[in-house]
Amino acid sequence: MTTATTSVSGPAANAAGENMRFYGVWLVGVIVLVVLPLVFSSGGSLTSFSLIGIAIVFALSYNILLGQTGLLSFGHAVHYGLGGFMACHMMNAVVSHGWPIPLPFIPLFGGLGGLAFAILVSWLMTKRAGTVFAMISLGIGELVASSSLILRSVFGGEAGITTDRTALPRMFGWTFGPQIQVYYLIAFWLVVSAIAMYALTRTPLGRISNAVRDNPERVQFIGYDPHVVRYLAYCFAGFFAGIAGGLAAISFEIANSAYLGAIQSGLVLFATFIGGTAYFFGPILGAILVTYLQLGLTSVTSVWQLYFGIIFIGIVMFSPGGIAGLLMMHRPLLRAGTLWTVIPSYLVAIVPTVALGCGVVLMIETIARYSGGEASAINLFGIAFNPRSPATWIAAAVLVAGGFVIARLTWRRIGEAWDRAATIARDRGYLA
Amino acid sequence: MTAAIEVRAVEKRFGNVSIIRDLNLSIAQGERHAIIGPNGAGKSTTFNLISGHIKPTSGEVRLNGDVISGLRPFEINRRGLSRSFQVTNVFARMTVWENVRCAVLWATGHRYAFWKNVDHLPEVREQTARILEDIHLTHRRDVPAGLLTYAEQRELEIGVTIAGGATVVMLDEPTAGMSHAETERAVSLIRRLTEGRTLVIVEHDMSVVFGLADRISVLVYGHIIASGTPEEIRRDPKVKEAYLGEEAH
Numbered sequence: 001m002t003t004a005t006t007s008v009s010g011p012a013a014n015a016a017g018e019n020m021r022f023y024g025v026w027l028v029g030v031i032v033l034v035v036l037p038l039v040f041s042s043g044g045s046l047t048s049f050s051l052i053g054i055a056i057v058f059a060l061s062y063n064i065l066l067g068q069t070g071l072l073s074f075g076h077a078v079h080y081g082l083g084g085f086m087a088c089h090m091m092n093a094v095v096s097h098g099w100p101i102p103l104p105f106i107p108l109f110g111g112l113g114g115l116a117f118a119i120l121v122s123w124l125m126t127k128r129a130g131t132v133f134a135m136i137s138l139g140i141g142e143l144v145a146s147s148s149l150i151l152r153s154v155f156g157g158e159a160g161i162t163t164d165r166t167a168l169p170r171m172f173g174w175t176f177g178p179q180i181q182v183y184y185l186i187a188f189w190l191v192v193s194a195i196a197m198y199a200l201t202r203t204p205l206g207r208i209s210n211a212v213r214d215n216p217e218r219v220q221f222i223g224y225d226p227h228v229v230r231y232l233a234y235c236f237a238g239f240f241a242g243i244a245g246g247l248a249a250i251s252f253e254i255a256n257s258a259y260l261g262a263i264q265s266g267l268v269l270f271a272t273f274i275g276g277t278a279y280f281f282g283p284i285l286g287a288i289l290v291t292y293l294q295l296g297l298t299s300v301t302s303v304w305q306l307y308f309g310i311i312f313i314g315i316v317m318f319s320p321g322g323i324a325g326l327l328m329m330h331r332p333l334l335r336a337g338t339l340w341t342v343i344p345s346y347l348v349a350i351v352p353t354v355a356l357g358c359g360v361v362l363m364i365e366t367i368a369r370y371s372g373g374e375a376s377a378i379n380l381f382g383i384a385f386n387p388r389s390p391a392t393w394i395a396a397a398v399l400v401a402g403g404f405v406i407a408r409l410t411w412r413r414i415g416e417a418w419d420r421a422a423t424i425a426r427d428r429g430y431l432a
Numbered sequence: 433m434t435a436a437i438e439v440r441a442v443e444k445r446f447g448n449v450s451i452i453r454d455l456n457l458s459i460a461q462g463e464r465h466a467i468i469g470p471n472g473a474g475k476s477t478t479f480n481l482i483s484g485h486i487k488p489t490s491g492e493v494r495l496n497g498d499v500i501s502g503l504r505p506f507e508i509n510r511r512g513l514s515r516s517f518q519v520t521n522v523f524a525r526m527t528v529w530e531n532v533r534c535a536v537l538w539a540t541g542h543r544y545a546f547w548k549n550v551d552h553l554p555e556v557r558e559q560t561a562r563i564l565e566d567i568h569l570t571h572r573r574d575v576p577a578g579l580l581t582y583a584e585q586r587e588l589e590i591g592v593t594i595a596g597g598a599t600v601v602m603l604d605e606p607t608a609g610m611s612h613a614e615t616e617r618a619v620s621l622i623r624r625l626t627e628g629r630t631l632v633i634v635e636h637d638m639s640v641v642f643g644l645a646d647r648i649s650v651l652v653y654g655h656i657i658a659s660g661t662p663e664e665i666r667r668d669p670k671v672k673e674a675y676l677g678e679e680a681h
Contacts, residue, residue, distance in 0.1 A: 204537045204553075205546040211534045214523035220505035221483065221515055222596055223538030232544055278525075 026195070033187040037180055046179040048295055053186040054247045055291040057193045059271045059283035061240030066269070067277030068201060069233040070213030071126070072134045075141025076241055076268055079114035081260030082144070083242025085154070086113025087249040088161040095167045102171035103250065107189050110246020111239045117144075118238025126230035129216060133230075141265055148257040160256025163249065176250075186247050193240055198280055200236060209233045267294075270308065274315050276322025285323045300379075303368045310360075336425035345417040349410035356407045359399025366392055434497035436461045436600050436630040437482060437513075442491030442501070444474075444481060444654075451477050452654040455491070459647075464631040466641045469651035470674065475634045476518060478651065479604050482632075483515040484508040495600065510538065514598030518605045518634075520585040522592055524578035528569050531577050531588060533560045535595035559595070566625055567591040583614045587621065594625050601625075602632040607640055619644060642666075650674065 033053075037046055058080055065071040087110035094101045125136045148155035155161065166177045174181050200206045208229050211219050216226040249255045258264065267290065275286020290308075297304035319326045333339040358380060365378045369387040377384040378392070385392040425431040439457040443450060452474050459465045467475050480486045482493055484505040493501040500508050523531050533550070536559045542548060550556070564570045567587045572580065577588055586606060594601055606622060607615040619640055622631070635641050641648060642662045649659040650671050658668045665671055 199549070200546060202549050202551060203546045204542040204548060204550050205544050207530060207534055207550050208537065208544070210526055210530070211523045214525050215521060218517070218521045218523065218592075219534075221509055222535040222592065223506050223509045224544075225504070225506050228544060232546065236546070 029194075030191055033191065037183055041180075043179055046183050048292070050179065050183050050186050050251050051295070052288050052291045053183070053190045054244050054251065055268075055271060055287035056284050057190055057247065058241055058244035058268050059275065059287040060194060060197050060280075061237050061244060062268045062272045063277055063280075063283045064197065064200070064209075064233055064237040064240070066272055067282070068206065068213065069209040069230055070216075071129060071230060071234065072269075073137040073237075073265070074134055074262070074269070075137040075139075075144075075265050076237070077260055077262075077264035078141050078144045079118055079238040079241035080245040080248070080264060080268070081148070081255065081257075082117050083110035083114040083245030084249040084255035084259045085148075085161060085245075086110050086242065087246035088163045088255040091163040091165065091168060091249070092161070094169070095164070100169055103165055103168045103176050104171055104185055104188070106168070106250060107243045107246035110249065111243040114242020114245060115235055115239035118235045122231055122234040122238070126234050127227055129212075129226075129230060138262075141260070141262060145257060145261045148260055155257060156255075158257070160254050162254045165250050165253055182251055186251065189243060189247055193243055194284075197236075197240060201280060205229070205232055270312055274311065274322055276324030276326075276328075278321055279324040279328060282322050282324030289323070301365065301368070302372070303364060306364060306368075332425045332431040333421050336421075336428045336430040338421035338424045341421045342414070342417045345410070345414045349407065349414055352403050352406035352410055355399050356403030359396050359401075359403050362392065362396035363400060366396055433461055435459055435494070436463070436496060437632065438494040438497075439478075439482065440492050440494070442481060442488045442493060444477060444486065445489045450654060452481065452488075454655060455481075457649055457656060457659070459630060459632060461496075462628065462630055464626065464633070464644055464646045466633050466635055466645035466648045467651055468635065468638075468641055468648060473651045474654040475651055476604060477654070479515060479602055479632075479634060483513060483602060509596070509598070512597075512599040513602065514593050514596055514600070515602035516589045516593040516604055516606060518608060520582075520589050522577045522585065522588055525576055527574050527576055528580065528588055529560060529564065529573040532563045532591050532595050533557075535592045536560050536563070539596035563591050563595045566594075567621065583610055583618075586610065586614075586618065590618075590621065590625065594629075598629070600630045600632070604634050605636060606633065607635065607637055615640065 036049055040046075040049075058076075061079075062073070062076050065073050065076065087106050090101075090109040091103070091106055093099070094106075121140055125133060125140065149157060165182070166175050168176075176182055176185065208219065208224055211222075211224075212226045212229045212233075219226050219229070245255070245259060248259065271286040271290040272283045273286070274290060275284065276282030293308070293311075294304070297307060301307070315322060321329070330339055330342075333342065362378065362380060362385060366385070366387045368374075369376065369378065375386075375388060377386055379385075385395070422431055435458045437457065437459040439455055442452060442455040444452040455478065457478075467478060469475055477486070481488050481501075484500065484503055484507070488501050491501070492499050495508065495511055495513055498511065500511065500513070503511075523534065526534070533556060536556050537543070537550075540553070540556050540559065542550075542553060542556065561570070564573055567590060569580075569584060569587060569591065572584060577585065580588060586609075590603065590606060593603065603622065607618050610618060615637060622633075623644060631644075633641075633644065635644075645662060647660060648662055648665045649656050650665060650668075651657075652674045657670050657674060658665060660668070
């Protein structure tokens with residue numbers, strides 16, 4: 001009996017400290033969201049933050065499928081897009097019928113739109129996981145995307161459905177005309193959705209979803225039907241994707257077929273995977289990075305998709321756990337106090353790795369601009385390179401070849417330092 | 433009293449090949465029943481047929497008098513039959529604690545609930561803690577199941593199997609690949625944890641079988657050739673022949 005009480009009180013005391021840290025992280029997140037537009041108040045950055053917020057909700061919803069339940073969907077944007085259309089139609093209906101529904105409630109209808117379609121299609125989709133599910137999701141995605149161009153009355157054809165967010169009944173006197181008000185609306189729904197999706201992972205359904213991801217066969221022998229688990233998880237994912245779509249509809253005041261398409265489905269998969277599916281915060285990092293890159297890269301290079309591809313391949317090959325996995329790898333070392341032995345090898349590796357990266361960028365840009373007939377200079381860290389000059393080609397070749405040779409040596413040093421640190425951490429019991 | 437498990441004239445064919453033919457087996461409530469037989473005799477197939485993993489081509493299986501053949505594994509499990517696997521089959525990326533807890537959730541009535549915090553369910557926590565104590569893995573509770581040692585994984589496998597409180601427990605070679613000391617430990621574990629339940633076990637280690645079982649059935653080429661107490665089985669000429677025949681190969 002005594003052992004039972006101590007074994008209960010031990011984790012409980014730990015839990016109090018962990019609880020503090022847990023709520024602290026969420027609180028910091030909320031504060032950052034509130035303060036961010038006060039620090040970066042230009043219209044451009046407000047729009048960027050809004051887009052990032054929407055992308056985070058969307059990526060978190062996708063991770064209910066990919067990370068939590070092990071379902072690889074190629075058509076998640078269907079629910080995002082239908083949520084967007086639902087929100088647009090709802091906004092227009094509110095205005096034309098004079099319903100007393102203010103704008104902040106509209107994303108909820110987007111969510112219901114995404115949920116409704118999930119309820120409808122996913123019972124069949126989730127019968128099987130794996131390749132079968134992936135292929136069906138691809139098919140449904142294409143089906144809905146092409147229907148959206150045919151069913152003009154619902155989807156508005158090529159032009160899409162437009163709306164005016166300022167025409168809705170006001171709340172707290174906010175018109176939601178200025179971007180800052182839209183930003184705070186998105187931030188509010190981001191916090192609500194993120195909390196709800198996190199809470200979902202802590203429920204019996206959330207835990208069993210993980211079990212289905214790990215081993216759907218065994219789940220059947222502890223009383224659960226993996227089909228029902230996948231179905232319910234899919235419905236939640238559809239709901240939150242719909243909220244993200246509703247937010248997008250409010251932000252852009254339009255919903256069109258691009259919302260539903262394969263590109264949008266690909267982007268969310270991309271963001272979620274790069275961020276890391278094994279941790280709840282992974283997709284948040286991924287959504288921030290991918291949206292930021294998308295906004296930043298498109299203005300500096302015409303071949304931005306190529307960089308996306310390279311990053312994706314790099315992550316898949318070298319860090320399948322994504323950015324979150326890469327960060328969390330360091331936690332046992334941090335706890336064991338051996339992280340500092342690895343840092344110097346990182347610092348040493350930075351220089352040649354950056355040189356290699358610059359070489360690759362220079363090479364891609366030279367080829368892209370040369371073959372594209374563009375003569376504009378490549379601006380890299382304030383240095384202008386002429387894509388037609390042999391000196392640029394030589395510099396690119398030297399950076400790539402030299403950078404690679406030296407970087408490999410430094411990477412090997414990281415590996416060795418890492419092994420040493422991990423061995424100590426293992427001895428101290430922080431690493432299994 | 434109705435038998436815990438009653439297998440009647442079950443046949444399983446894959447194409448033209450009969451893996452199991454005219455299988456008849458009766459296991460009484462509270463009995464510890466071992467199924468033995470040479471490799472490829474269909475022991476695991478028998479397990480799969482009873483637990484719903486595969487469906488019989490013909491014949492029927494009853495659990496506590498109710499027909500369960502044709503039901504799906506989770507429906508059978510909800511009626512109180514639980515099984516383990518020959519190859520460890522747990523949730524590799526989840527911790528030991530979570531593995532056992534998942535196996536407790538359905539039985540405690542929480543099902544697919546998405547409105548309850550799983551950490552705030554006292555009866556779930558208590559039952560999970562108790563099972564972990566029982567399988568001696570409390571000190572490993574936060575380790576992902578995939579990182580356990582082989583013997584620990586086998587113990588977890590047993591823990592997950594019994595966690596839901598099933599009245600009929602089927603263990604498929606629970607001591608396979610274990611050292612002598614580990615086997616002894618596992619046997620005493622099984623003996624203790626299946627107290628008051630019906631146990632069906634497939635096992636190659638004859639010392640385990642004869643030490644644990646109340647009754648033994650011998651399966652050869654998909655057919656039960658003998659069923660009885662350990663003493664009866666030891667003396668049965670058909671069993672001797674089957675095993676000697678195998679050794680003569």
